[in-house]
Amino acid sequence: MDEILQSLAIRPLPWTAVEIIVNLSMAFLLGLFIAWVYRSTQRTLLVSYSFVNTLVILSMLMTLVMMVIGNNIARAFGLAGAMSIIRFRTVVKDTRDTAFVFYSLASGMASGTGNMKISLIGTLLIGLYLAILHWTRHGTVIRNEYLLTFRMFPTDDPVERTVYLPLFEKFFKRYHLVNVKSTRMGETLQLTFHVVLKDPEQVEIVVSELGALEGVQRVAISFGEEAQS
Numbered sequence: 001m002d003e004i005l006q007s008l009a010i011r012p013l014p015w016t017a018v019e020i021i022v023n024l025s026m027a028f029l030l031g032l033f034i035a036w037v038y039r040s041t042q043r044t045l046l047v048s049y050s051f052v053n054t055l056v057i058l059s060m061l062m063t064l065v066m067m068v069i070g071n072n073i074a075r076a077f078g079l080a081g082a083m084s085i086i087r088f089r090t091v092v093k094d095t096r097d098t099a100f101v102f103y104s105l106a107s108g109m110a111s112g113t114g115n116m117k118i119s120l121i122g123t124l125l126i127g128l129y130l131a132i133l134h135w136t137r138h139g140t141v142i143r144n145e146y147l148l149t150f151r152m153f154p155t156d157d158p159v160e161r162t163v164y165l166p167l168f169e170k171f172f173k174r175y176h177l178v179n180v181k182s183t184r185m186g187e188t189l190q191l192t193f194h195v196v197l198k199d200p201e202q203v204e205i206v207v208s209e210l211g212a213l214e215g216v217q218r219v220a221i222s223f224g225e226e227a228q229s
Contacts, residue, residue: 027111031059037127041134059108066112
């Protein structure tokens with residue numbers, strides 16, 4: 001049993017003061033790097049100050065926990081039970097935020113076990129790959145594809161019902177209707193189109209000219225997490 005525990009040992013205890021300082025300092029610096037990657041690759045305008053600092057704190061706390069556990073199995077179970085009491089009151093709305101929490105925890109675990117090479121290279125390389133995903137806009141739609149939404153008054157006149165078609169032919173390569181919804185107790189209809197712009201720089205012009213048409217209201221055009229109206 002002793003041989004098994006020794007083979008599973010993170011590092012012989014006790015830690016020296018210098019090693020503790022080095023491990024926690026490394027966790028702090030890598031936590032700052034993770035927080036910077038998160039802020040730099042976040043596509044929404046609102047970034048939680050609390051969440052950004054939590055990433056740094058988690059990295060250092062996990063380092064401390066790993067140093068406390070060492071190769072003591074009983075201590076590991078004891079800390080696991082103690083930490084299970086903690087409940088995060090704030091709900092993580094974005095799965096990407098959850099991934100960054102694990103990113104910070106993994107970095108802290110590597111630093112806490114004294115694996116400086118793994119913690120440094122792993123954290124920096126993952127940060128680089130995340131930046132590549134952000135710069136290449138991986139997983140998003142093509143830049144000139146949008147969702148166009150506006151409201152119209154229902155009418156039996158076919159000309160008034162399709163008053164927007166000349167502008168569609170002028171600005172869009174292709175378009176198709178994806179949703180029609182009754183609003184204001186049937187007083188207006190909300191139409192949603194998937195459109196492909198001929199020139200992505202003409203988004204504001206499309207919204208302006210479409211909104212100027214008689215009978216057209218509440219024009220909005222959106223792309224992914226970004227929106228303009």
